[in-house]
Amino acid sequence: MTPQLEPYFKQVDGLADHFIERLRQAVAIPSVSAEDERRPDVVKMGHFLHEELKKLGVETELRPLGKQPHKEHLDLPPIVLGRYGNDKNKRTILVYGHYDVQPANKEDGWNTEPFELSIDDKGRMFGRGSTDDKGPVLGWLNAIEAHQKAGLDFPVNLLMCFEGMEEHGSEGLDDFIMEEAQKYFKTADAVCISDNYWLGTEKPCLTYGLRGVQYYSLEVSGPGQDLHSGVFGGTAHEPMTDLAKIMSSLVDVDGTIKIKGIAEQVAPVTDEEKGLYKDIAFTMDNLYESLGSKTGIFPDKERTLMGRWRYPSLSLHGIEGAYSAPGAKTVIPAKVIGKFSIRTVPNLDIDEVNKCVEEHVNAEFAKLNSKNTCKVFCQHAGKWWVASPKHWNFTAAAKAVESVFKVKPDLTREGGSIPVTLTFEQATGKNVLLLPMGSSTDAAHSTNEKLDRYNYIEGIKLLGSYLHYVAEEPMNN
Numbered sequence: 001m002t003p004q005l006e007p008y009f010k011q012v013d014g015l016a017d018h019f020i021e022r023l024r025q026a027v028a029i030p031s032v033s034a035e036d037e038r039r040p041d042v043v044k045m046g047h048f049l050h051e052e053l054k055k056l057g058v059e060t061e062l063r064p065l066g067k068q069p070h071k072e073h074l075d076l077p078p079i080v081l082g083r084y085g086n087d088k089n090k091r092t093i094l095v096y097g098h099y100d101v102q103p104a105n106k107e108d109g110w111n112t113e114p115f116e117l118s119i120d121d122k123g124r125m126f127g128r129g130s131t132d133d134k135g136p137v138l139g140w141l142n143a144i145e146a147h148q149k150a151g152l153d154f155p156v157n158l159l160m161c162f163e164g165m166e167e168h169g170s171e172g173l174d175d176f177i178m179e180e181a182q183k184y185f186k187t188a189d190a191v192c193i194s195d196n197y198w199l200g201t202e203k204p205c206l207t208y209g210l211r212g213v214q215y216y217s218l219e220v221s222g223p224g225q226d227l228h229s230g231v232f233g234g235t236a237h238e239p240m241t242d243l244a245k246i247m248s249s250l251v252d253v254d255g256t257i258k259i260k261g262i263a264e265q266v267a268p269v270t271d272e273e274k275g276l277y278k279d280i281a282f283t284m285d286n287l288y289e290s291l292g293s294k295t296g297i298f299p300d301k302e303r304t305l306m307g308r309w310r311y312p313s314l315s316l317h318g319i320e321g322a323y324s325a326p327g328a329k330t331v332i333p334a335k336v337i338g339k340f341s342i343r344t345v346p347n348l349d350i351d352e353v354n355k356c357v358e359e360h361v362n363a364e365f366a367k368l369n370s371k372n373t374c375k376v377f378c379q380h381a382g383k384w385w386v387a388s389p390k391h392w393n394f395t396a397a398a399k400a401v402e403s404v405f406k407v408k409p410d411l412t413r414e415g416g417s418i419p420v421t422l423t424f425e426q427a428t429g430k431n432v433l434l435l436p437m438g439s440s441t442d443a444a445h446s447t448n449e450k451l452d453r454y455n456y457i458e459g460i461k462l463l464g465s466y467l468h469y470v471a472e473e474p475m476n477n
C-alpha cells in the first residue's frame with residue numbers, strides 16, 4: 001500500500017459524518033430532469049456542486065447547453081466542469097457523473113420521503129439519487145477534501161464533468177464532449193466513470209464492457225380502418241396475424257436469435273475470457289432472487305453471465321395498435337407495430353445488423369403471401385463498448401480495491417448500456433474505466449433507492465486510492 005493511503009483513509013473515516021451531511025444536502029434538491037417543472041431544481045443542483053467545488057479550491061465553471069430540443073421554453077441544465085491541479089508531471093484523470101435524478105414520489109411506494117436522506121439502523125441511506133449518482137459524484141469532492149485536511153499532496157490532476165440530463169437521454173452532452181475533447185479534456189490520460197453497481201453486495205467490481213442496443217419497429221398494415229371480426233373475419237388479410245407470425249420468427253424460446261447473419265458476427269469466446277467467469281461472485285440464486293422466479297434459461301452461472309454480457313439477445317417488447325385493455329373487443333386492428341430490440345456485442349456492426357434484420361423480415365413476410373404491407377426500421381442504435389482491463393487505468397483500480405476491501409475485484413461487463421462511456425472513449429481516444437460505488441441492492445431508478453453508508457465511505461476511500469495507484473502505474477499502453 002502506498003504510504004499516503006493510511007492517513008487518507010483515516011481522514012475519510014474522521015470526516016464521515018460531514019460527507020454524509022453533504023449527501024443529505026444534495027439529496028434534498030429534487031433535481032428530476034424528466035419533469036419540466038423541476039428544471040429549476042436541476043439547475044439549483046448544478047449550482048450547489050459549483051459552489052462546493054469552489055469551496056474546495058477547484059477551478060470550476062458552469063457551461064450552458066442552450067435550449068432543450070423540442071421544448072424551446074426550457075433551458076438545459078448546465079454542465080459543471082472542474083479542474084483540480086495542473087501539474088505537467090502528474091497524470092490527468094477525467095471523471096464523469098450526473099447530478100440529475102429519476103422522478104420519485106412518496107406515493108409510488110417509498111417508505112420514507114424520497115428527497116430526505118434517511119438512515120436506518122443497518123446503515124442504509126435511503127433517498128432519491130443517493131446511489132445514482134449523487135453519492136459517487138460527491139465521492140470525488142470528498143476525496144479532494146480529505147486530502148486537503150490530511151495535508152496530503154493530491155496524486156493526479158483531476159478534470160470533472162458533471163451533467164444534469166443523464167436520466168433524460170443526456171441531451172446536448174455528446175456534442176459537448178466531442179467539442180471539448182481537444183479543449184477542456186485535452187490533457188486527460190484516462191477516464192473514470194462511477195455510475196454503475198457491483199454485481200452483488202459483497203465484492204467490488206471493475207466494469208470493462210457494455211452491450212449496445214438497436215431498437216426496431218415492425219409495422220404491418222392493410223385495411224383502411226379498424227374492422228369488425230364478425231363482418232370481415234375470414235375475408236381479409238389481418239395485419240395482427242402477419243405480425244405475430246413474423247415476430248415469432250425472430251427468436252426462439254431458449255433465447256436463440258433466429259435472424260441469419262447475427263451469430264456469425266459474434267466474437268468467439270477465448271480461453272482467457274472463459275477463465276474470468278469462474279471466480280465472479282454471482283450465483284444462480286442471485287439470478288433467481290432478482291428474477292423473482294426460477295425461470296432462468298441456463299443451469300449454470302458461467303453461461304448465464306455470458307448470456308447477459310457477451311452474447312447478443314433479442315427481446316420482444318410490445319405491439320402498438322393492438323387491443324390490450326381487459327375484456328373482449330372483437331376488433332381487427334388495421335395497423336399494428338411490433339417493437340423489439342437486439343442487445344449487441346463485439347463484433348456486431350450496426351449497419352450489418354440492420355441489414356440482417358431487414359432481410360429476415362422481408363423473407364418471412366414473403367412466405368406469408370399476404371396482401372398487407374410490412375416494413376421494419378431501426379428507431380435508435382447505440383454501439384457496444386469493451387475496454388482493455390489490462391490497461392494501467394484498470395490495474396490501478398484493481399490495486400485500489402485491494403487496498404480498501406482486501407479482495408481482488410471482479411472484472412465484469414454489463415448487459416445494458418451507458419452511452420456516455422463510448423462517447424468519452426471515442427472523443428478522447430483514452431481508456432475508460434467504470435468504477436462503481438453502490439451495490440446491486442441499491443434500487444437505482446426504483447422506489448426506496450439507497451446507498452449503504454459502508455459503500456459510500458469505503459467508496460470515497462476507493463476513489464482516492466485509485467488516484468494514488470494511477471499516479472504509480474507504469475505506462476503500458
Ligand SMILES: [Zn+2]
Binds near residue numbers: 098132133166195
Ligand atoms: Zn446514473
